Amino acid sequence: MLRFTVRLLRGATSAAISCPPRRRFNTLAPIPAAGAPNKDAYFAAIHQITNIVRRDIYPERTLNKLNLPVNSELVFRVLRALSHSPTESIRFFTWARGHYTPTSIEVEELIKTLARGKRYASMWRLITQMRDQSRRMVNTPEHERAFCVSAETVCFIIEEYGKGGLADQAVEVFNKCSSLNCDQGVEVYNSLLFALCEVKMFHAAYALIRRMVRKGLVPNKRTYAVLVNGWCSSGKFKEAQEFLDEMSKKGFNPPVRGRDLLIEGLLSAGYLETAKDMVKKMNKEGFVPDVNTFNSLVEAICQSGEIDFCMEMYHGVRELGLVPDINSYKILIPAVSKVGRMNDAFKLLHRSIEEGHRPFPSLYAPIIKGLCRIGKFDDAFCFFGEMKVKGHPPNRPVYTMLITMCGRGGRSLEAANYLIEMTEMGLTPISRCFDLVADGLKNCGKHDLAKRIEQLEVSLSTV
Numbered sequence: 080m081l082r083f084t085v086r087l088l089r090g091a092t093s094a095a096i097s098c099p100p101r102r103r104f105n106t107l108a109p110i111p112a113a114g115a116p117n118k119d120a121y122f123a124a125i126h127q128i129t130n131i132v133r134r135d136i137y138p139e140r141t142l143n144k145l146n147l148p149v150n151s152e153l154v155f156r157v158l159r160a161l162s163h164s165p166t167e168s169i170r171f172f173t174w175a176r177g178h179y180t181p182t183s184i185e186v187e188e189l190i191k192t193l194a195r196g197k198r199y200a201s202m203w204r205l206i207t208q209m210r211d212q213s214r215r216m217v218n219t220p221e222h223e224r225a226f227c228v229s230a231e232t233v234c235f236i237i238e239e240y241g242k243g244g245l246a247d248q249a250v251e252v253f254n255k256c257s258s259l260n261c262d263q264g265v266e267v268y269n270s271l272l273f274a275l276c277e278v279k280m281f282h283a284a285y286a287l288i289r290r291m292v293r294k295g296l297v298p299n300k301r302t303y304a305v306l307v308n309g310w311c312s313s314g315k316f317k318e319a320q321e322f323l324d325e326m327s328k329k330g331f332n333p334p335v336r337g338r339d340l341l342i343e344g345l346l347s348a349g350y351l352e353t354a355k356d357m358v359k360k361m362n363k364e365g366f367v368p369d370v371n372t373f374n375s376l377v378e379a380i381c382q383s384g385e386i387d388f389c390m391e392m393y394h395g396v397r398e399l400g401l402v403p404d405i406n407s408y409k410i411l412i413p414a415v416s417k418v419g420r421m422n423d424a425f426k427l428l429h430r431s432i433e434e435g436h437r438p439f440p441s442l443y444a445p446i447i448k449g450l451c452r453i454g455k456f457d458d459a460f461c462f463f464g465e466m467k468v469k470g471h472p473p474n475r476p477v478y479t480m481l482i483t484m485c486g487r488g489g490r491s492l493e494a495a496n497y498l499i500e501m502t503e504m505g506l507t508p509i510s511r512c513f514d515l516v517a518d519g520l521k522n523c524g525k526h527d528l529a530k531r532i533e534q535l536e537v538s539l540s541t542v
Contacts, residue, residue, distance in 0.1 A: 132157065165195070165198045194236050235270075241273055242277055275287065310322065417449065447481060513535075
């Protein structure tokens with residue numbers, strides 16, 4: 080199996096490494112030729128290499144024996160798979176550097192892994208090494224030689240310091256932006272703001288906003304949201320409101336209304352009941368929440384199991400003029416289907432279709448599952464057939480769910496039909512589906528059909 084996956088990697092196409100240190104690459108596209116390695120096989124090979132790096136005592140020796148075609152894409156994907164294993168990531172990257180020239184995309188992925196694992200000394204050592212290496216590059220223009228750390232990575236480092244309670248180090252990184260060839264833009268300010276709020280330094284955070292304004296930068300939604308969330312997490316609702324009012328008086332109105340920011344801050348701090356009371360008060364006064372705020376509130380309330388309140392709020396805000404987006408329906412339809420309110424689920428789906436949204440698997444699959452749960456298999460089958468015609472084609476998880484529900488409900492023949500239909504569409508069922516269908520057919524006396532299902536599994540596994 081290992082040799083097979085290595086051959087897949089050798090045959091997989093990937094973008095060539097360009098001379099400048101910073102570049103982008105596209106996701107590997109599947110090769111359509113018969114018998115050629117496809118995308119699933121390529122990523123299975125990546126997964127197997129990752130397991131070697133994680134579990135082998137001497138992974139370098141094993142990797143050398145494989146004679147891998149080391150390139151930028153391979154290294155990046157393995158490092159991303161090792162994103163929570165800093166020691167293994169460093170070891171693999173050190174080995175890979177002997178076989179290719181790193182680009183910034185892999186280096187920054189490793190930097191994030193080290194920051195996430197609190198390996199700060201190793202992180203700065205890597206940055207210094209890459210900076211020194213870029214300065215020694217010959218036949219390369221000066222402006223392309225300097226190793227740059229992207230603003231996204233700098234923000235990530237600052238926020239990781241904040242999560243670890245290291246506010247001084249976060250400020251130090253912020254002040255180092257020029258040496259990292261990174262501009263101090265709004266997002267970098269927001270990250271430092273987040274770090275300061277993590278350690279409850281709210282006065283310093285507000286002073287940072289004033290400095291940001293003096294430099295001519297315009298605060299965005301996250302600027303306000305970070306500080307409001309910080310105040311709310313400490314139970315300082317009055318201070319959050321006063322901050323919003325003061326910024327509004329100075330002419331820096333947030334991109335969304337202050338009440339919406341307060342609701343989102345209350346939700347992030349876990350004050351669900353207070354957020355619900357604020358929404359009720361807004362509805363009574365005729366104010367409509369922002370659709371993103373509505374979605375955040377609905378998701379939090381659905382997780383708490385208060386579906387009745389969610390549906391009341393949905394109808395109430397619609398009457399006030401709010402137009403839910405597709406994310407609203409992606410939250411509400413699974414929630415009402417899970418508790419068996421199928422009429423509400425169908426109404427929500429039809430409403431979304433009327434608003435121009437084409438149904439896709441994550442919208443109609445919960446309805447199918449809900450119908451199967453309450454024993455209405457015939458209705459589920461009819462609805463599934465309708466969605467195949469009117470909606471997006473069902474994907475592998477939908478078929479897997481439907482086969483599983485049929486098997487549990489004693490509908491083994493239907494489960495077998497859907498399993499065969501799935502394979503005809505080019506979707507490979509998981510082994511559990513074959514076992515479930517075959518066992519169900521044997522229990523109801525359909526031994527010949529069960530044998531055909533087992534033969535189908537064998538034929539697909541040998542392709």
